[in-house]
Amino acid sequence: MSSQEQPDQGEAEPRPLKEPALTALSLYPRDWALFLDIDGTLLDLAERPEAIVIPDHLPATLHALSRQLGGALALVTGRSIEFVDPLFAPFRFPVAGLHGAERRDAAGRLRRTHIPPAFQQMKQTIAREAHAWPGAIVEDKGAAVAVHFRHAPGSEAEIAAAMQRHLEDAGPDWSLQHGKMVVEICPAHASKGHAIEAFLGEAPFEGRRPVTIGDDVTDETMFAAANRLGGQSVRIGDGNGKTLARASIGSPARLRDVLGTLVK
């Protein structure tokens, strides 16, 4: 995130965020595009990355909303596209994966990041090192690698330091992302904000105003882009007041209810 995109970390009292009126999405479906984060936003957080539960009606609700919006609905996630597709089967949506490092547009064209041999080796080294962090989970995502410490809270500082060392070895093409109980090494050129700008340069997103909905620090670049482009930025939860989002929805369950009401 650039300094312009950073939420205000100052001493001011966080302002309470209101739930947004997203009715414009159903009243003016040709004017808006919807960008949705997955973990902690559409889906409740789970104890382990693979333990997420897809509520029965969610894929069909997203499909119906997407049709209503002329296809201008995309998933923007830290997961890989390969992981995301089966979650929402039989539907396939435009997706930005790995925090924007890979992207499949509405026409189905896929842009992926090359994985250099040195990065493959680094992932193997991290997997070996993780034996010293009981409870830690290493998630190999292709062109990114995450270490989850939800079940290894005592090793958080050691994990963060090890990932920082690997980042320095890997060089400037890579960056460190901190998320909920996780630290990741990802391609540096990408962000979710860049991904939604890329979508907005193409049909059917072009000319529309973005609604971006996310729950984590990696979603802040999407919020910044939405604010800049006259759209709406919505955080699940209040982000402890440290967010660029201008509205808030209490939980993934509440968001799923709201999305359901938008389907005609």
Ligand SMILES: O=P(O)(O)OC[C@H]1O[C@H](O[C@H]2O[C@H](CO)[C@@H](O)[C@H](O)[C@H]2O)[C@H](O)[C@@H](O)[C@@H]1O
């Ligand atoms: O951008 P997102 O769609 O929000 O993905 C962010 C990360 O989500 C996953 O980790 C998070 O969710 C897990 C399952 O609920 C949870 O156990 C973990 O603590 C969270 O950090 C995913 O595993 C990561 O790869 C994503 O980057």
